Amino acid sequence: MNPMNFRHHSLGVKSILIVASNEWKAFRTNKGLLLSMFMQPLMLYGLLVSALGLSIQTVNYQGIVVSYAQYALIGIFSFFMTTQMSQAMYRSSVDKQFGLLAIKFMNGVQPWHYLTGMSFFPSIGFIFQCSVLLVLGLITGGIYQIVYFLLAVLFGIILLEFWSSLGILLSTKISDYQKRDLVMTLIFTPISYAAPTLYVLSDNSPILIKLIAAINPLTYQLNALRSIAFGIFDLKTILISVVLSLAMVLLAQSILKRMKLTLAER
Numbered sequence: 001m002n003p004m005n006f007r008h009h010s011l012g013v014k015s016i017l018i019v020a021s022n023e024w025k026a027f028r029t030n031k032g033l034l035l036s037m038f039m040q041p042l043m044l045y046g047l048l049v050s051a052l053g054l055s056i057q058t059v060n061y062q063g064i065v066v067s068y069a070q071y072a073l074i075g076i077f078s079f080f081m082t083t084q085m086s087q088a089m090y091r092s093s094v095d096k097q098f099g100l101l102a103i104k105f106m107n108g109v110q111p112w113h114y115l116t117g118m119s120f121f122p123s124i125g126f127i128f129q130c131s132v133l134l135v136l137g138l139i140t141g142g143i144y145q146i147v148y149f150l151l152a153v154l155f156g157i158i159l160l161e162f163w164s165s166l167g168i169l170l171s172t173k174i175s176d177y178q179k180r181d182l183v184m185t186l187i188f189t190p191i192s193y194a195a196p197t198l199y200v201l202s203d204n205s206p207i208l209i210k211l212i213a214a215i216n217p218l219t220y221q222l223n224a225l226r227s228i229a230f231g232i233f234d235l236k237t238i239l240i241s242v243v244l245s246l247a248m249v250l251l252a253q254s255i256l257k258r259m260k261l262t263l264a265e266r
């Protein structure tokens with residue numbers, strides 16, 4: 001089928017609601033995914049962090065002494081952002097494969113409308129998992145202060161735009177689910193663990209670890225989230241994280257504007 005370009009008219013904000021509504025229907029009908037999202041915080045925090053906490057009692061983070069459970073809880077928090085990226089990638093891959101992306105764009109859904117609406121699925125998943133994590137944290141003492149935690153969740157939704165936009169951007173280059181899973185396994189799983197999610201980055205850390213952490217966007221997002229969750233509010237890391245998210249959204253929007261659309265994959 002011949003490539004098609006965008007039509008010039010726009011449905012405006014209404015198109016965001018249309019896309020988001022479709023994503024909500026897909027989310028609430030996927031019972032298997034909901035169960036998986038529910039189990040993830042139980043396994044990562046309930047088992048892994050609890051076990052590590054037996055040997056690591058406290059962590060000194062920017063002059064504030066917190067328990068390891070409180071430190072690692074925000075690390076697990078950040079895992080949810082990267083794993084939710086796979087949902088954005090999956091949903092946009094479905095749109096691309098079955099020609100829905102072309103239909104949406106040709107009927108007045110602009111790229112930034114699409115990015116905003118498609119972020120609804122991962123955002124709801126992220127909030128759901130954070131709610132489970134909140135309950136676990138309250139039971140085990142992993143919440144430093146509930147108000148700060150809720151503020152971190154709200155800020156996390158902004159940072160999630162980086163990962164959902166990146167997922168949608170990658171889906172324009174990925175033609176099948178096997179490639180998607182390979183990208184997630186070989187690239188983004190190491191990114192999650194290379195950032196100081198469960199370990200403490202210090203001056204004594206190996207140079208290679210410091211280098212990987214320095215070029216890892218999740219490191220800056222983690223520092224921003226922890227600064228909020230512990231009431232420090234480091235404006236520098238918060239600003240860097242926001243700029244990263246904005247830059248990724250603009251990049252994804254630019255790519256979507258220029259890509260050729262077809263009603264079916266070749």
